[in-house]
Amino acid sequence: MTAPQTLVDKLWSAHEILRRDDGESLLWVDRHYVHEGSFHAFNKLSERGVTVAEPGLTFGVADHYVPTRGSRRDIANPEIARMVRQVEENTAKHNIRLFGLDDPGQGIVHVVGPEKGLTLPGLLIVCGDSHTSTHGALGAYAFGIGASEVAHVLMTQTIWQKKPRRMRVTVDGATAPGISGKDIVLAIIAHIGADGATGCAVEFSGSAIRALSIEGRLTLCNMSIEAGARCGMVAPDQTTFSYLKGRPYAPAGAAFDAAVEEWSMLKSDPDAAFEEEVTLDGRRIAPVVTWGTSPEDALPIDASVPDPSSEADENRAKYLRDALDYMGIAPGKRLTDIAIDRVFIGSCTNARIEDLRAAAAVLAGRTSKVPGLVSAGSTPIKRQAEEEGLDRIFREAGLDWGESGCSMCVGINGDLVAAGERCASTTNRNFRGRQGPGARTHLMSPAMVAAAAVAGRLADVRPLLAGRKV
Amino acid sequence: MEKFVKLTGSACPIDQSNVNTDQILPARYLKWTRAMGIGKVLFHDLRFDAEGNERPEFPINKPAWRNPKIIVAARNFGCGSSxxxxxxxxxxxxxxxxxxxxxxxxxxxxxVQNGLLTATVTDEEASEIIDALTANPELPVAVDLEQQTVVCGNRTYAFAIDPVRRTRLLNGWDDIALTESYRDKIAAFKSKDQTKRPWAIPAANP
Incomplete structure (x- = not known):
């Protein structure tokens, strides 16, 4: 009888090549995703005059710098054009499959991986991007790494890691209509803090998590990094297997059935122990928005922003004052009284087909009071949305319908929120200047962004859903 | 990689929690190579206003802290982007x-990959060091990685660091050279794993 194991333990031991006496393990990497930002690492390979160890397990995308409007081929900004060209050259040189600008499969790396069936249960996946935690939604062990580690993986297909602590976040109880994976994860981050899961591999469990679609789970795991987690994951189940069946890079036929049999064992044993346990009541989660400059600054939409003068802890009061000052919000103001200037629906967090449908369900037959941009998570999702007529709903509401890329989440590809402007956004970070220098970001679900667009201010989506199919 | 053993020098307090990597280096400078002078734009948007004028209230703009060897901050420093x-x-x-x-x-x-030490102290200790530096900006701080101590004025603090990272910093180890020495073990794992988890190999040319 072996000791009961958590999902994290099982994934870890399947990839452990060796463990040194000091506790550091060398792990095998099943998938390595690279993008424009990986140039530092490719330069390190050039300096050493070496090639990529496993080009067949390495996949590239163009996403961070690609324009979402105007010509994608004749990029006006020469620096941005150089960034896109660089990933094309580096992947070509090393014989790596690239989902580049001209590829019908192009999109955001954390959308493309699952969509293509490259991301599978039981895999260890790395990428030089913190939101690599996304892929854990399918039961993978997936985490973001820095440029030196990207170079190391390119050269060896392995990575040194110390086993993280194990945390289980359980959300039980059915969530109310209009509540999405985004509301759940923002509620979790508000509860445990932006460093609440630092050093931990997080397994999400409970009936509210099981009830989420793969899209919802991807959003959930995507933002586990915003609680400081090394990675987030959901044990694969029938929802996972149905999602994966028929995807191009996934096993097919009998090989798929055999894989499902093994993937079905990827779950925590009943008595497995976690170093940390967190529980939330799914029934009590209301639509959540952020008011400050960290994802932990999140509250239910019917609340008011904090008032530093009623805060006893001096450090906390200073933090609140600084955040409110940057955000240009008066202390104690009701969230629903905060007017917005712009909306953005996109990013690796919330730009999958279900996200676009949720926003469109609110916007259908309504007009946005503010300008905004919708950028699908991938080119295939963009096409699918167009087949479903969602693009028409967005356009008729007055929003722009762009191409796919990281767009207004990263502030490096030309899509920016102007200084002082307030944006209701489906993205993952409300950091100062994240969407552009001086930009003010409120994070929320796609449905809540749509509600904010209709109201011209932060708003509760629930009344807007009355009588509508969601 | 340069070894880290001991360090004494100017320490700049940044009394903020959740200082994220977007603040340390705004995304628009990610196109730069290191040779372009990335150190000049450290904390750019915290240091300068929209017109490019220095924000006098930001600590690193104060005379004593313009070229610090050490930064002391509140919790969750370096969160966010990788x-x-x-x-x-x-x-x-x-x-x-x-x-x-x-x-x-x-x-x-x-x-740790770049020889930069991240020394973990308690919230109270960080506040104390920040207060001491704010009261006396010239106060030098001494960090000793072998002893795992920070000396600030007449106070000595023990700091925490993962022992593996400590050893790496003390020795200035290069990961890749180390991994190369395990080449045979990696090859053996790969070969065995391909039989054990055939589904982990992506379908060819779908």
Whole structure:
């Protein structure tokens, strides 16, 4: 009888090549995703005059710098054009499959991986991007790494890691209509803090998590990094297997059935122990928005922003004052009284087909009071949305319908929120200047962004859903 | 990689929690190579206003702290984006050590790859050091990685660091050379794994 194991333990031991006496393990990497930002690492390979160890397990995308409007081929900004060209050259040189600008499969790396069936249960996946935690939604062990580690993986297909602590976040109880994976994860981050899961591999469990679609789970795991987690994951189940069946890079036929049999064992044993346990009541989660400059600054939409003068802890009061000052919000103001200037629906967090449908369900037959941009998570999702007529709903509401890329989440590809402007956004970070220098970001679900667009201010989506199919 | 053993020098307090890597190095500088002078744009948007004028209230703009070897901050320093260039910016500005109650996980991993020490103290200790430096900006701070101590004025604090990272910093180890020495073990794992988990290999040319 072996000791009961958590999902994290099982994934870890399947990839452990060796463990040194000091506790550091060398792990095998099943998938390595690279993008424009990986140039530092490719330069390190050039300096050493070496090639990529496993080009067949390495996949590239163009996403961070690609324009979402105007010509994608004749990029006006020469620096941005150089960034896109660089990933094309580096992947070509090393014989790596690239989902580049001209590829019908192009999109955001954390959308493309699952969509293509490259991301599978039981895999260890790395990428030089913190939101690599996304892929854990399918039961993978997936985490973001820095440029030196990207170079190391390119050269060896392995990575040194110390086993993280194990945390289980359980959300039980059915969530109310209009509540999405985004509301759940923002509620979790508000509860445990932006460093609440630092050093931990997080397994999400409970009936509210099981009830989420793969899209919802991807959003959930995507933002586990915003609680400081090394990675987030959901044990694969029938929802996972149905999602994966028929995807191009996934096993097919009998090989798929055999894989499902093994993937079905990827779950925590009943008595497995976690170093940390967190529980939330799914029934009590209301639509959540952020008011400050960290994802932990999140509250239910019917609340008011904090008032530093009623805060006893001096450090906390200073933090609140600084955040409110940057955000240009008066202390104690009701969230629903905060007017917005712009909306953005996109990013690796919330730009999958279900996200676009949720926003469109609110916007259908309504007009946005503010300008905004919708950028699908991938080119295939963009096409699918167009087949479903969602693009028409967005356009008729007055929003722009762009191409796919990281767009207004990263502030490096030309899509920016102007200084002082307030944006209701489906993205993952409300950091100062994240969407552009001086930009003010409120994070929320796609449905809540749509509600904010209709109201011209932060708003509760629930009344807007009355009588509508969601 | 440069070894880290001991360090004494100017320490700049940044009394903010959740200082993320977007603040350490704004995303628009991620196109830069290191040779372009990434240290010059460290904390750019905190240091300068929209017109490019220095914000006098930001600590690193104060005379005593313009070229700090050490930064002392509140919890969750380096959270957010995995950009290693945030570490390059700190190192190229001359910073070799950050003292804080907690760090972003990817940031502290990137730090050790570049010889930058992330020294973990308690919230109270970080506040105390920040207060001492605010009261006396010239106060030098001494960091000793072998002893795992920070000396600030007449106080000595023990700091925490993962023992593996400590050893790496003390020795200035290069990961890749180390991994290459396990080449046979990696090859053996790969061959066995392909039989054990055939589904882990992506379908060819779908």
């Amino acid at each position: 950009r290693e260039a945030a570490v390059y910016a700190l190192c190229d500005h001359g910073v070799r050590c950050v003292i804080a109650p907690s760090f972003g996980d990817i940031f502290s991993g990137n730090a």
